Amino acid sequence: MFLLTTLCALFALLAVVPVYATTGVIVPLYQFPVTSANWAPLETALSTFPSLQFYVIINPNSGPGDADSQPDPAYQTNIQTLRTHSNALLVGYVLTGFGTRASADVLQDIQTYAGWDASYGVDGIFFDQTMAGFDAEYTSYSDAVRSTAWPSRATGYVIMNPGEDIGNSDYYSLADQIVTFEQTYAEFQQESPIPLVHPAQQSVIIHTFTGPGVSNQTLSSVVTSLKSSGFASTYITNLNISQTDVYANFGSDFAQFVADVAA
Ligand SMILES: *[C@@H]1O[C@H](CO)[C@@H](O)[C@H](O)[C@H]1NC(C)=O
Ligand SMILES: *[C@@H]1O[C@H](CO)[C@@H](O)[C@H](O)[C@H]1NC(C)=O
Numbered sequence: 720m721f722l723l724t725t726l727c728a729l730f731a732l733l734a735v736v737p738v739y740a741t742t743g744v745i746v747p748l749y750q751f752p753v754t755s756a757n758w759a760p761l762e763t764a765l766s767t768f769p770s771l772q773f774y775v776i777i778n779p780n781s782g783p784g785d786a787d788s789q790p791d792p793a794y795q796t797n798i799q800t801l802r803t804h805s806n807a808l809l810v811g812y813v814l815t816g817f818g819t820r821a822s823a824d825v826l827q828d829i830q831t832y833a834g835w836d837a838s839y840g841v842d843g844i845f846f847d848q849t850m851a852g853f854d855a856e857y858t859s860y861s862d863a864v865r866s867t868a869w870p871s872r873a874t875g876y877v878i879m880n881p882g883e884d885i886g887n888s889d890y891y892s893l894a895d896q897i898v899t900f901e902q903t904y905a906e907f908q909q910e911s912p913i914p915l916v917h918p919a920q921q922s923v924i925i926h927t928f929t930g931p932g933v934s935n936q937t938l939s940s941v942v943t944s945l946k947s948s949g950f951a952s953t954y955i956t957n958l959n960i961s962q963t964d965v966y967a968n969f970g971s972d973f974a975q976f977v978a979d980v981a982a
Contacts, residue, residue, distance in 0.1 A: 742980060743771060743772035745924065747778070749964070750966070750967050751779070752796075765807055774878065783812075783813075786828075790839065802838070808842050808843075813832075813846055815857075822856055842869050843878070846860060848880065884916075894920070896951045899923065901923075904926075905927070918948055923954075927957075927961070928957045928970070955970075955976050956972065956976070
């Protein structure tokens, strides 16, 4: 009887907890939603692949904008729409300047995001320009996120972005995910394979995924290989860093990229 009850409880749990493919999509959404059309490719991706987990970095102004204030109404409306998708986990962008930014300013940004109304709130923080060598300041940043109340999570989600391999760093105990590669596709080819330290916590971001010999097939095979390595998340865009701000728009390969991760 006890076993049966336990099994029933387990199945009930399985029925409500969505099961996500291992590798999710991380989206540096560094674009102002002038109209809902700006974020529409992401909206479409979220609804097309409801069982694919997305980690969306919300970034109004290299951070939350004015301290202790609510975001621009355009952000409020468009984040509300993103929040209707249970496969979207939202994190607020916070600059850390490779450890040089004043701690008080970093902590203030976290509190500003935490003060956003729950209807357009975020679920944690993305610390950009994380110092690659361990810096104890980041312990207090992670603690601040994890001890704060976020709209849809008991414990705030933490992503750190040193953008390079950090070995078996203590950061892995402070963050849910760490971006261990953020560079061009040419650089990715040079550095491949990216060291797998804690793949289930590692993220890979590749931009400038273009040039001679780069086809849809190339994209699919890179995504397949990242998935088989078990990375937590990835983002790939064909926008060229020498020509544009690669996260201010979606590349023309965005839909195919997402479909490849979902496949
Ligand atoms: C990126 O753009 C620069 C400047 O237009 C160009 O020289 C370079 O070849 C492009 N890179 C790739 C990989 O296409
Ligand atoms: C590559 O993929 C894009 C987007 O899915 C599609 O529009 C395009 O036709 C494809 N190109 C080739 C050569 O298959």
